[in-house]
Amino acid sequence: MTRYIVRRVLLLVPTLLAVYTISFVLIHAMPGGPFDTGDKPLSAEALARLNAAYGLDKPLWQQYLSYLWNVLHGDFGPSLVQQGRSVSDIFKDFFPVSLQLGLLAFLFAVVMGLAAGVFSAIRQNTPVDYFCTFGAIIGISAPSYVVASLLILLFANTFHLLPTGGWNGLFDKAALIPAFALALGPAAILARYTRSSLLDVLRQDYVRTARAKGLDERSAIVRHALRNAMIPVATVMGLSFANVITGSFFIETTCNVPGLGRYFVKSVNGRDYSVMFGTVLLFAAIIAVMNLIVDLLYGVLDPRIAYE
Amino acid sequence: MATNTTVTAQTDAAARDRISPIAAAQKSSSLTRDAWRRFTRNKAALAGLFFIAFVFFLAAAADVIAPYNFARQDLNAVNRPPGTAGYLLGTDQLGRDVLSRIIYGTRISMMVGLVIPLMIIAIGVPVGLIAGYFGKGIDTFLMRLVDVLYAIPNLLFVVLLMTYLRAKFPTITSGWMLPVKNFDKATGGMVGVFIGLGILSWLTTSRLVRGQVLSLKQKEFVEAARALGAKNSRIISRHLLPNTLAVVIVAATLGIPSAILGEAGISFIGIGVNPPTPSWGLMISEGVQYLRAYPYMLISPAIMLSLTVLSFNFIGDGLRDAFDPWMKK
Numbered sequence: 001m002t003r004y005i006v007r008r009v010l011l012l013v014p015t016l017l018a019v020y021t022i023s024f025v026l027i028h029a030m031p032g033g034p035f036d037t038g039d040k041p042l043s044a045e046a047l048a049r050l051n052a053a054y055g056l057d058k059p060l061w062q063q064y065l066s067y068l069w070n071v072l073h074g075d076f077g078p079s080l081v082q083q084g085r086s087v088s089d090i091f092k093d094f095f096p097v098s099l100q101l102g103l104l105a106f107l108f109a110v111v112m113g114l115a116a117g118v119f120s121a122i123r124q125n126t127p128v129d130y131f132c133t134f135g136a137i138i139g140i141s142a143p144s145y146v147v148a149s150l151l152i153l154l155f156a157n158t159f160h161l162l163p164t165g166g167w168n169g170l171f172d173k174a175a176l177i178p179a180f181a182l183a184l185g186p187a188a189i190l191a192r193y194t195r196s197s198l199l200d201v202l203r204q205d206y207v208r209t210a211r212a213k214g215l216d217e218r219s220a221i222v223r224h225a226l227r228n229a230m231i232p233v234a235t236v237m238g239l240s241f242a243n244v245i246t247g248s249f250f251i252e253t254t255c256n257v258p259g260l261g262r263y264f265v266k267s268v269n270g271r272d273y274s275v276m277f278g279t280v281l282l283f284a285a286i287i288a289v290m291n292l293i294v295d296l297l298y299g300v301l302d303p304r305i306a307y308e
Numbered sequence: 309m310a311t312n313t314t315v316t317a318q319t320d321a322a323a324r325d326r327i328s329p330i331a332a333a334q335k336s337s338s339l340t341r342d343a344w345r346r347f348t349r350n351k352a353a354l355a356g357l358f359f360i361a362f363v364f365f366l367a368a369a370a371d372v373i374a375p376y377n378f379a380r381q382d383l384n385a386v387n388r389p390p391g392t393a394g395y396l397l398g399t400d401q402l403g404r405d406v407l408s409r410i411i412y413g414t415r416i417s418m419m420v421g422l423v424i425p426l427m428i429i430a431i432g433v434p435v436g437l438i439a440g441y442f443g444k445g446i447d448t449f450l451m452r453l454v455d456v457l458y459a460i461p462n463l464l465f466v467v468l469l470m471t472y473l474r475a476k477f478p479t480i481t482s483g484w485m486l487p488v489k490n491f492d493k494a495t496g497g498m499v500g501v502f503i504g505l506g507i508l509s510w511l512t513t514s515r516l517v518r519g520q521v522l523s524l525k526q527k528e529f530v531e532a533a534r535a536l537g538a539k540n541s542r543i544i545s546r547h548l549l550p551n552t553l554a555v556v557i558v559a560a561t562l563g564i565p566s567a568i569l570g571e572a573g574i575s576f577i578g579i580g581v582n583p584p585t586p587s588w589g590l591m592i593s594e595g596v597q598y599l600r601a602y603p604y605m606l607i608s609p610a611i612m613l614s615l616t617v618l619s620f621n622f623i624g625d626g627l628r629d630a631f632d633p634w635m636k637k
């Protein structure tokens with residue numbers, strides 16, 4: 001087990017290094033430097049001083065290594081657009097909001113997805129099943145930003161029950177629409193997997209035995225079937241989390257949530273390469289770590305997996 | 309050469325008979341015909357197929373059907389609601405006809421829905437075939453590469469690549485990239501979209517094809533072909549490739565909805581197609597900006613996008629069930 005964990009953690013290194021290298025190469029290959037000011041170009045002297053101040057005059061391989069060193073110490077360099085602010089400062093301002101929204105959405109996704117999947121499996125081919133399956137199809141086909149804007153239209157513009165956007169913390173009703181819209185897609189995928197997995201397990205002999213020995217339906221399902229049905233579902237949870245994290249680009253833009261996702265979209269349009277770079281690395285690291293946790297969880301759920 | 313082909317055909321038929329006695333009993337039915345019969349029994353898949361056929365028709369006949377050009381602005385009719393005379397679905401903030409933009413928008417989505425699966429096949433199939441057939445070092449190298457690429461969050465990579473391409477294309481003035489750039493400009497930025505979305509889309513397919521080849525190359529018909537002196541290239545192209553076809557078709561079809569959503573997504577963020585190219589994603593993002601005052605701007609592209617994705621999902625599911633009723637997941 002320990003060896004497996006160590007090996008999986010070590011596998012993170014080439015993955016993140018690949019993300020770092022690809023991002024580094026792409027951003028440095030972009031035409032134009034960060035100090036191109038358009039109509040009024042800086043004098044060559046000023047440009048040289050700026051480049052020297054930010055270390056951009058050094059050979060590329062030195063920049064590659066020194067920036068990697070800085071990133072590993074949590075320093076993503078200065079923002080190129082917001083003068084005087086470092087990327088880490090920007091993260092400190094915007095990331096907590098995204099994290100809260102992401103966790104809330106992930107919670108919604110798991111609760112909705114599992115509930116819908118379980119109900120449609122134990123009530124197979126009933127209206128409940130059809131309703132959940134229909135909901136799952138909508139969740140897979142309609143992009144989150146469409147769902148969010150339709151919800152805003154309905155609950156904010158028409159019925160005035162919820163605010164049209166903004167963010168007042170986790171326990172405010174403004175969080176409901178973004179979290180729900182962000183959760184719907186991952187919930188749909190989770191529901192699909194839960195349903196088919198639980199249907200498989202319900203046909204197994206040990207569930208029949210559990211029923212035969214006189215257990216009531218609830219204990220047979222919760223104690224015997226659900227536990228085993230969760231094993232394949234756990235594998236897609238990591239994927240759901242990745243969807244929630246990257247989905248924040250769309251949802252935060254649509255619902256005006258001042259999080260890192262919305263800031264990222266702004267930095268893409270404002271060509272703030274250092275913010276883009278930092279956000280990509282941060283999100284990639286979170287997703288990679290989350291995948292690792294899910295893989296380890298897999299072993300807790302199914303002790304038969306020996307971690308060869 | 310001719311003899312060789314006959315022998316191959318016989319061995320294939322014999323192999324199929326051994327695997328499936330039912331198929332042997334009905335001599336007249338082929339894999340495709342069986343699949344088509346199962347597919348047409350699936351009502352959702354058929355409905356999806358009809359809707360996509362309709363969308364394709366709109367895309368092909370856009371110049372004839374659309375009331376106006378997608379970029380034509382009527383500054384005397386800005387933000388008109390649906391039902392205004394001459395503007396069935398209303399106009400947007402620049403006085404452009406929403407209906408015409410929806411109709412021309414089908415071209416963007418259909419191009420993405422055609423080109424991305426082709427890229428999936430063009431890259432994923434050879435990689436899978438080579439890795440699975442030659443095994444050893446080549447297999448390890450290709451599959452580790454796929455593993456690493458798989459671990460990169462897709463959307464993050466696409467955003468970076470698109471930003472790069474959007475900055476790079478305008479600076480190209482000569483060289484072999486020039487025709488690419490000009491084509492990109494002529495199509496409103498589609499080349500960049502294809503590159504961005506296609507470059508990582510083949511990973512799943514290559515894994516699937518490799519898995520198929522690993523089991524297929526142990527079968528007797530491959531051994532027979534090798535005994536008859538067939539070269540590697542012939543075994544791969546004539547014996548292995550046709551047998552992976554079902555998996556490839558299903559995987560490529562199931563890749564279409566995510567490709568269409570991907571294009572809409574990057575256009576929504578503002579790095580996909582260039583305005584005024586009428587991508588539904590771009591229209592939705594404009595609709596979001598005017599959500600409170602002019603919600604209709606959002607609703608029609610949102611419905612079209614969702615219905616198209618839904619239809620492709622139905623078709624993909626239908627094809628999967630049709631080609632392999634026993635295949636799960």
